[in-house]
Amino acid sequence: MRPDILNPLFAEVRAMKGVGPGLAKPLERLALVRIKDVLYHFPASWTYRKAVQRLDVADVGCNIILAVTVMDHRSSGSARAPLRIYAADAEGNYITLTFFGRNGGWARKQLPVGEARIISGKLDRYGDELQMVHPDHIVAVGEAGAPGLAEPVYPLSEGLTNRRMGQLASAALEHLPDLPEWIEPSLLTARNWAGWNAALHQVHHKDDAANRDRLAYDELFSNQLAMRLVRAAMDQRKAVPISGTGALVDRLQLPFALTGAQQRVIAEIEGDIAQSRPMLRLLQGDVGAGKTMVALRALLRAVEAGMQGAMLAPTEILARQHFAGLQKLLAGLPVNIAILTGREKGKLREATLMGLADGSIHILVGTHAIFQEAVTYKALALAVIDEQHRFGVSQRLMLSRKGRGVPHLLVMTATPIPRSLALAAYGEMDSSQIDELPPGRTPVETRVISQERLPEIVDGVARHLSAGKQAFWVCPLVEESENSDLAAAEQRAEMLRLRFGEQVAVVHGRMKGAEKDAVMERFIRGETRLLVATTVIEVGVDVPNASLMIVEAADRFGLAQLHQLRGRVGRGAEKSVCLLIRSAQIGETARARLALMRETNDGFRIAEEDLKLRGAGELLGTRQSGDSPFRVATPEQVRALISVAADDARLLLDRDGGLAGPRGEAARLCLYLFERDAGIATLRGG
Ligand code: ADP
Ligand code: MG
Numbered sequence: 001m002r003p004d005i006l007n008p009l010f011a012e013v014r015a016m017k018g019v020g021p022g023l024a025k026p027l028e029r030l031a032l033v034r035i036k037d038v039l040y041h042f043p044a045s046w047t048y049r050k051a052v053q054r055l056d057v058a059d060v061g062c063n064i065i066l067a068v069t070v071m072d073h074r075s076s077g078s079a080r081a082p083l084r085i086y087a088a089d090a091e092g093n094y095i096t097l098t099f100f101g102r103n104g105g106w107a108r109k110q111l112p113v114g115e116a117r118i119i120s121g122k123l124d125r126y127g128d129e130l131q132m133v134h135p136d137h138i139v140a141v142g143e144a145g146a147p148g149l150a151e152p153v154y155p156l157s158e159g160l161t162n163r164r165m166g167q168l169a170s171a172a173l174e175h176l177p178d179l180p181e182w183i184e185p186s187l188l189t190a191r192n193w194a195g196w197n198a199a200l201h202q203v204h205h206k207d208d209a210a211n212r213d214r215l216a217y218d219e220l221f222s223n224q225l226a227m228r229l230v231r232a233a234m235d236q237r238k239a240v241p242i243s244g245t246g247a248l249v250d251r252l253q254l255p256f257a258l259t260g261a262q263q264r265v266i267a268e269i270e271g272d273i274a275q276s277r278p279m280l281r282l283l284q285g286d287v288g289a290g291k292t293m294v295a296l297r298a299l300l301r302a303v304e305a306g307m308q309g310a311m312l313a314p315t316e317i318l319a320r321q322h323f324a325g326l327q328k329l330l331a332g333l334p335v336n337i338a339i340l341t342g343r344e345k346g347k348l349r350e351a352t353l354m355g356l357a358d359g360s361i362h363i364l365v366g367t368h369a370i371f372q373e374a375v376t377y378k379a380l381a382l383a384v385i386d387e388q389h390r391f392g393v394s395q396r397l398m399l400s401r402k403g404r405g406v407p408h409l410l411v412m413t414a415t416p417i418p419r420s421l422a423l424a425a426y427g428e429m430d431s432s433q434i435d436e437l438p439p440g441r442t443p444v445e446t447r448v449i450s451q452e453r454l455p456e457i458v459d460g461v462a463r464h465l466s467a468g469k470q471a472f473w474v475c476p477l478v479e480e481s482e483n484s485d486l487a488a489a490e491q492r493a494e495m496l497r498l499r500f501g502e503q504v505a506v507v508h509g510r511m512k513g514a515e516k517d518a519v520m521e522r523f524i525r526g527e528t529r530l531l532v533a534t535t536v537i538e539v540g541v542d543v544p545n546a547s548l549m550i551v552e553a554a555d556r557f558g559l560a561q562l563h564q565l566r567g568r569v570g571r572g573a574e575k576s577v578c579l580l581i582r583s584a585q586i587g588e589t590a591r592a593r594l595a596l597m598r599e600t601n602d603g604f605r606i607a608e609e610d611l612k613l614r615g616a617g618e619l620l621g622t623r624q625s626g627d628s629p630f631r632v633a634t635p636e637q638v639r640a641l642i643s644v645a646a647d648d649a650r651l652l653l654d655r656d657g658g659l660a661g662p663r664g665e666a667a668r669l670c671l672y673l674f675e676r677d678a679g680i681a682t683l684r685g686g
Contacts, residue, residue: 002672008175009036009673016171026160036673038172039200040215041165043152046207047136049120051149055093055130058123065120065137065147068095070111075104085111087119095123096131103134110138120147136162152204169204176200182666183217184648193217213641220642222674223425224649225659225667231280231428232657237406239278240381244270244304248333249297261436262290268432269298269410273382279408282426285434286603287414287567288441294434295384296326298410303335303362307381310364310407312371314387316341316513317520321541322386323365330363340366340375343513383407387414414567415560416603418611424642444570446578446598448554457550457579458499464548465503465529469574471548473532474565476556492552493532503529544572554580554597555590559610562597611638 002010013019013032032038049063058064068087071094075083083104085097097119099107111117121135137147154165176197183193193214194202202211258266265283272279285291299309311326313319323339330337338352338361355361359378364370371383417425449457464471473496475489493506505528507519523531524543531546549569554562562580569576580594596609652667654660659668 003669005177005179006669006672008177009039010034011175013038013168013172016168018171019168023160023164026157029157030155030160032168035172035175038168039176041154041169042203042212042215043207044155045153047151047153049147049149049151053089054091055089055095055123056091058130060123060125060130062123063120064123065118065149066095067116067118067141069116070113072113073108073111083107087111087117094130096126096129097135098126098131098133100134107138116141118146150207152207166204173201173204179669180662180666182221182663182670183214184663187644187648188214217641217645218670219674221645221649221667222670224642224645225652225671227426227428228646228649228653229657232653234278234280234406234409236657237278238276239273239408240305240307240379240405241276242273242301242305242307242381242408244301246304248300248304248335251333252296252300252329253332254293254329256438258293259290259434259436259438261285261434262294265294265432265434266297268430269294270301272430273298273301273408276405278406279410279430280428281410281430281432283410283412283432283434284416284422285412285414286416286437287564288437288571289414289434290438291386291412291414291434292322292325295386295410295412296329298382299363299384300335302381305381307379308356308359308362308364308377309382309384310366310370310377310380311384311386313365313367316343316367317516317541318386319365319367320517320520321524325542326363326365335363336361337363337365340364340369341513342367342369344369380407381405382410384410384412386412414564414603416607418608419604421611421639421642424639424646427646440573441570442573442575443601444549444566444576444578446566446580446601448580448582448594448598451553451581451584454581457581458496460579461496461530461548461550462499465500469548470523470526470529470531470543470546471550472546472565472568473530473550474552475532475534476553489532489534496530496532500530504532505530506532508534541568542571543568545574547572547574547576549576549578550581551579552581553583554594555582555586559593559597559606563603563606566597566601 012034013027014024016035019027027033030041032041047063049065050059051065052058053066055066058066066089068089070085070087072086073083074086075081082101083099085099085107086094087097088094097107097111118137118139118141119132119135120137121132124131124133137145139145139147151162152166152169154162154169156162156165179196181188181195187193188195191213192210193199194211196214196218199211199214202208203215265285269279269281269283272281283291283294285294295311299311302309311322313322319339319341323337327337336355338355340349340352344352344366352361352364353375356364357376357378364377369375411429422431461471461473473492475492489506489508493504497504505519505523507516507523511519519528519531520541522528523546526545547569549566551557551562551565557565566578569578578597580597582590582594586594593610596606600606649667652659652661652664654664659665
């Protein structure tokens, strides 16, 4: 049970004062559900402003704050033309305030002729005039809400303004409990870190990197602690040694030969599961490296030994694809495989539960549902967790199971963990790498193209489709300009349907499971040819005939995500292309990141570079997009920080694998804070 002191942090945002239904959608899109999510939604950058008195000496291109008197409103009468409002500083220097579209009506009210106002925004030159387009603040002199010299800039979503986001953060900060410190006091002193409470306040109020490091450390620490708890719990229990007879594995008819790397890791895994010490192994292999086959081999060993295996997938789509794929490979073998997700209900579900309990189902594939309380296995000997390398709920749910022994655990990930970090970050686990792709794959050719060339891109898609091939078109799910609640993907699909008609299908995160599966299945069967999607297709989906991947606003994705997306193509013999569409204006870092994607297909290299460019946030944390909130930048610094966290976590665990002493209690709060809570209590009880 979560300690009561944390309850305010887990309260829902929509229960906060002043959060109306209008904010529901944008908050949901940004995954800001609980107060703690808002607290950990850090500014992506800061706007700095200069207070100026006189326009004639102000720097063009700078953000300024200035007092003006409104002189005149001018609109050309045409609805399309912007509204221009003329204003003057104390010396009589003029500036044009320009408002496009619907902002005009609002601006007229905010800027009545003859009144004085404080405004802020970027000073531009337009012809001979000084101009400011859409000032970011307009307030009457002496009124609250005057622009500050430094202002946080938050990642936003349509319907949520930066100002509103700032207010939400401030409101959330009022709910902060005072938590006991879990960081070792000498470390706090040495690094000059503030307490947790103060660090969160500061992160939203000033651009100070030390706070971010502290908050980053909390996350690393919690992950280390969670992993160590799992390790300790496993070490105290015994697993059933699995020694297969070969009866099934030898009869498996594969359409290809296993790569050397696959054979090697299979041997490593078989060596582990033959022991009574429970396996805890991380299997890394780039997208398309053939991890599923390795998992299948291990699962079959369990079945040969008269026991059961389970495979957990992160999404419903992926669970179904695994199920279908494994079923096909197992055809003709005396192996009973079943699927269980939140969608299997009624009789079907009952039958599966019974089959698991009496042992007639040998392999179960599914989502989190497969480790829920109600699911009892007769003899679960091996659990495979696909695409989830962060230690958390699923691993521990699995461990909290009662039964003959603790199952062996194989965690698979296509997110390459940079070599420079792996040992520090996952030292508690054994690790295997598939460092070789199956033969016959041509590397995916990657091109970066500006958004302005969209028409040419669409022409390219037309050629691709008429050659009988399929394509993915990925849209990011943020800040579309329309007021509708349709996902960006649906809007893009509409446009593409004008040209490609019924060949276009859409899949996005807000679809119901069954609906989503139906769309995916039709695409996999080739009945639709252009799949417009949000990143729900990110992990795992395998469609060999799809050899073109288009990623819109690629600069908004993290490198690891882009690499995952690109991995969706290049699975057939066909040469594949990945087009990264970049926004018209992008910064240095974004440019460098896209250039790297063009340059290499090597996931480890990408992970390593990403680490240099962005810091550890995305890699080890939950954060998927936007800039890393962490300052710690070089791989060396990150590694050092993880080592400190690992050592400290080790010290905190007592001999029985429990958390001891007052700091142990505090550390438990840190675990719960990052939702690594499930199963801890059970673990301690054995
Ligand atoms: P991932 O490691 O990304 O999970 P998968 O297991 O989905 O990769 O495999 C990707 C594709 O490669 C699948 O279509 C699979 O059948 C195929 N594959 C796996 N191993 C081999 C191999 N040794 N030779 C050829 N194709 C293979
Ligand atoms: Mg996979």
